[in-house]
Amino acid sequence: MVDKILIVDDKDINREMLSAILEEDYCVMEAENGRVAIEIIEKNFEDLSVVLLDLLMPEVDGYEVLEIMNRRGYLEKLPVLVISTESASNVETKCFEAGVSDFIRKPFDNAKVRNRVKNIVNLYRYKNNLEEKVEQQTEKLRKQNNLLQKQAERLQKSNEQIIDILGTVVESRNLESGEHIQRVKEFTRILAYQMKDDYAEYNLSDEKIQLIVSASALHDVGKIAIPDNILLKPGKLTKEEFDIMKSHTTRGCQILEDIEDAWDENYAAASYEICRHHHERYDGRGYPDGLCGDEIPISAQIVSIADVYDALVSERVYKGAFTMEEAFKMIVSGDCGVFSPKLLDAFGKVRSKFEDLANRNKNKKSADIA
Amino acid sequence: MTLKECYEKLGADYEGVLQRMAGKEALVQRFALKFLKDTSYSDLKNALTDEDYENAFRASHTLKGVASNLGFVKIVDSAHSLTEQLRGGSKPENDNDFTELSAAYEETIAMLSALEQ
Numbered sequence: 001m002v003d004k005i006l007i008v009d010d011k012d013i014n015r016e017m018l019s020a021i022l023e024e025d026y027c028v029m030e031a032e033n034g035r036v037a038i039e040i041i042e043k044n045f046e047d048l049s050v051v052l053l054d055l056l057m058p059e060v061d062g063y064e065v066l067e068i069m070n071r072r073g074y075l076e077k078l079p080v081l082v083i084s085t086e087s088a089s090n091v092e093t094k095c096f097e098a099g100v101s102d103f104i105r106k107p108f109d110n111a112k113v114r115n116r117v118k119n120i121v122n123l124y125r126y127k128n129n130l131e132e133k134v135e136q137q138t139e140k141l142r143k144q145n146n147l148l149q150k151q152a153e154r155l156q157k158s159n160e161q162i163i164d165i166l167g168t169v170v171e172s173r174n175l176e177s178g179e180h181i182q183r184v185k186e187f188t189r190i191l192a193y194q195m196k197d198d199y200a201e202y203n204l205s206d207e208k209i210q211l212i213v214s215a216s217a218l219h220d221v222g223k224i225a226i227p228d229n230i231l232l233k234p235g236k237l238t239k240e241e242f243d244i245m246k247s248h249t250t251r252g253c254q255i256l257e258d259i260e261d262a263w264d265e266n267y268a269a270a271s272y273e274i275c276r277h278h279h280e281r282y283d284g285r286g287y288p289d290g291l292c293g294d295e296i297p298i299s300a301q302i303v304s305i306a307d308v309y310d311a312l313v314s315e316r317v318y319k320g321a322f323t324m325e326e327a328f329k330m331i332v333s334g335d336c337g338v339f340s341p342k343l344l345d346a347f348g349k350v351r352s353k354f355e356d357l358a359n360r361n362k363n364k365k366s367a368d369i370a
Numbered sequence: 371m372t373l374k375e376c377y378e379k380l381g382a383d384y385e386g387v388l389q390r391m392a393g394k395e396a397l398v399q400r401f402a403l404k405f406l407k408d409t410s411y412s413d414l415k416n417a418l419t420d421e422d423y424e425n426a427f428r429a430s431h432t433l434k435g436v437a438s439n440l441g442f443v444k445i446v447d448s449a450h451s452l453t454e455q456l457r458g459g460s461k462p463e464n465d466n467d468f469t470e471l472s473a474a475y476e477e478t479i480a481m482l483s484a485l486e487q
Contacts, residue, residue, distance in 0.1 A: 011410065014436065056432065085435030086431075108390065110391050110392045
């Protein structure tokens with residue numbers, strides 16, 4: 001297809017002279033002033049290859065045409081070549097600043113006009129093609145990105161489903177802790193956000209906290225493997241029985257290791273940490289590994305308090321429920337495990353939030369019984 | 371009278387215009403004769419009579435451009451000088467430039483008319 005070009009000049013002799021040079025190679029359109037030029041550009045924007053523009057014209061002059069083209073974004077795709085008699089030196093600079101691609105002074109040489117027009121047309125054809133290609137590539141990337149995003153969401157969902165399934169198994173196996181898991185998750189969330197605010201050194205991002213909260217549901221997954229006569233025993237456990245009971249941490253880890261390949265490694269790692277270490281003590285006298293201080297992963301430390309607190313304020317086969325005040329004091333005084341001072345400080349700050357949650361659960365339970 | 375003789379009598383730049391138009395004498399002649407119908411000069415004269423110096427500036431500027439493409443050196447020189455006087459819509463200090471331009475223009479038109487015959 002022949003490229004269309006537009007010649008804008010108020011003098012027909014000037015338009016004819018340019019046309020005579022260019023009509024062999026292009027389909028030439030003409031405008032006798034700026035207003036007509038803009039109308040033609042609007043209608044033929046997609047097909048035009050270059051505009052040859054005179055500056056001094058009645059009505060709308062060349063500068064105004066440039067300004068309008070600039071404002072409407074035409075200059076991005078459609079080059080303008082100014083042809084002027086203007087001898088003042090600042091005019092050329094002014095034109096280039098206004099976005100003009102080339103500037104030719106009169107008297108012009110036919111060969112020069114033809115070559116410069118050809119160069120600009122080719123340059124812009126190349127530039128526009130390139131931009132179109134970049135746009136296509138960007139669109140492709142955007143689609144691929146969306147797809148990845150969807151897959152990531154699906155994966156996330158499947159990770160959480162695995163946790164839910166395992167959590168449900170734990171619940172159905174261990175009758176008394178049906179809602180325990182849900183509450184531990186909530187206590188964990190509250191405490192984790194307080195730790196995030198108070199102690200930047202643990203690098204607790206929102207994503208990390210979400211992971212810890214989800215994974216906290218599996219802290220007792222190993223109880224699946226503990227025999228009923230020990231797990232559900234109403235009285236005090238013997239030393240041997242207690243040793244078996246303690247093995248729920250490491251047995252849980254075996255289960256998690258077995259399904260390691262089935263889910264996201266971040267979920268696997270967080271669940272493993274919590275499952276293994278939620279009975280460690282800050283003074284190193286916990287189990288199974290006797291880790292000490294911040295050797296204990298922060299996830300396990302947080303879940304540990306959440307777990308103990310809920311156990312204290314709930315009724316269990318082997319014990320009655322403590323009041324919330326008693327529970328708080330027992331944890332802070334070290335009667336029920338030894339925790340990091342930082343964690344205890346944060347725990348103190350969220351005390352009322354813990355109690356609100358515990359109350360809500362208690363009320364719910366009364367309502368259920370009624 | 372040939373086109374070349376016409377240009378020589380006018381003191382115009384025949385070689386230059388021929389070169390710019392890729393050696394096509396017919397093209398030069400076509401546009402040179404077209405100059406007879408160009409209204410820039412009469413526009414300029416009317417604007418000056420009306421003391422409309424903005425339009426006079428534009429007409430003078432345009433005339434300079436057309437003449438320069440056609441190699442009419444004398445018109446270009448006097449139109450250039452007049453254009454600079456009129457720039458910004460100001461009134462020329464005296465009539466000298468326009469008088470000179472008129473003389474050059476009339477001479478050119480007379481010669482081109484003779485060529486056209």
